[in-house]
Amino acid sequence: YICVAINKHGVNELPLTLHHATVPEVAQMTVESITATTIKFSIIPKGSFEGLPIRSYTIQYKPKDEFDWSFARNHTWSFGAPYYLENLVPEETYHFRVAATNDVGTGHFLNVQSQTMPRRSVPAEPKILVSAHKEYNMSDREDMVIPSPYADHFELRWNVPSDNGEPILHYLVRYCVTEKISGRWHDKDCSEQIQQSVQYTSYQLDSLRPDTVYKVELRAHNSIGDSSPAQIRVRTARGEDPIVPMQKAGISSGLIIGIVVAVIILVLILLDITCFFVNRLGVIALCCGNSAKQNAEDDAKLSSYKAAPAHPSSLNLPQPIKLAPSLTEEHEPLKQDEKQISVEFDGRHVYSKTGEIIGKHSAV
Incomplete structure (x- = not known):
């Protein structure tokens, strides 16, 4: 195809070529590693293939006693992923075939050589993890020493290995102080075998010495025995x-509610004080008004109180002395003072109407 663009200045062309897309083909699939229950394959596509990219691989497998592929088991891997096949039966012979898939479709299946699975045995060797979850194999790096960021402990982590037909019961951890003398490593001060539950894939070694090299061994154990x-x-x-920086503790919801309630109460108190001084209103003004009213009523009751005429005997006055009448006095009638006395009491003193103090601290 040719795409042509034209304007008043000229013409330009762009040729386009379309290729017919086809399904991919697999050139080879080989067994990379095998245990009693798992196989890892290596798959190589055809080198001359230049079509659309491969998206996935599909493998079909069946025991040798089954003749029809219609009932075969299927498993699909994404392109570039580890090509593991698990949950196989120990000592069973399987037939395999594989096909590649792209956006066009799935290619033809390539028959692969049959494979007999090993018998049940001890678990496969665990793979110890180092930084960034990379597997560590000391047989490839005999003299490599992994630095620990801590002086007194180290966390050992690993991947779950194949159980080779028998479930893994637990893991065994052992560590020793090791030194390199004359080009060879020598171990000393080794610990006992430490048993770790199969539920965990990590173990922390504590009470280690600072600036010391340790050799750590990890084994998986099933009913048959220990792995290498x-x-x-x-x-x-x-x-x-x-030093690990501590994270600041977050404010709890209860503390936030308490702060909000305290702020609201403080604002209400300030508003009430402002209303009291400006308009004589509010709770404070109401309390002060009730107190002043009560004092005024008490003063009014005291000021309107009048005491009854006091009996002479209650005024602590001396008793009258009876004198014998003289001859002249007998001819004249006795003059009686008919003047009445009104007494008022203010709580401390008793007053007469004329202002004369009759008694002090009287009970009247």
Whole structure:
């Protein structure tokens, strides 16, 4: 195809070529590793294939006693993923075939050589993980020592290995102080076998010495026996452990509610004080008004109180002395003072109407 563009200045062309897309083909599939229950394959597509990219691989497998592929088991891998096939039966012979798939479709299946699975045995060797979850195999790096960021402990982590037909019961961890003398590693001060539950894939080694190289061994155990040991050498850090910054504690919801309630109460108190001084209103003004009213009523009751005429005997006055009448006095009638006395009491003193103090601190 040719795409042509034209304007007043000229013409330009762009040729386009379309290729017919086809399904991909697999050139070869080989067994890379095998256990009693798992197989890892290596798949190679045809080198001359230049069509659309491969999206996935599909493998079909069946026991040798089954003749029809219609009932075969299927498993699909994404392109570039590890090509593992699991949950196979120990000591069973399988037939395999594989096909590649792209956007056009699935290619033809390539028959692969049949494979007999090993018998049940001890678990496969565990794979110890180092930084960034990379598997560590000391047989490939005999003199490599992994630095630990801590001076007194190290966390050992690993991947779950194949159980080779028998479930893994637990893991065994053992570590020793190791030194390299005359080009060879020598172990000393080894620990006992430490048993770790199969539910975990990590174990923390505590109470280690700072700036010391340790060799750590890890084994998987099933009913048949122990796997071969996975090993790693670790050097602890010098001095104290690195300081890990503490995270600031977050404010709880209860504390936030308490702060909000306290702020609301403070605002109400300030508003009430402002209303009291400006308009004589509010709770404070109401309390002060009730107190003043009560004092005024008490004063009014005291000021309107009048005491009854006091009996002479209650005024603590001396008793009258009876004198014998003289001759002249007998001819004249006795003059009686008919003047009445009104007494008022203010709570402390008794007053007469004329203002004369009759008694002090009287009970009247």
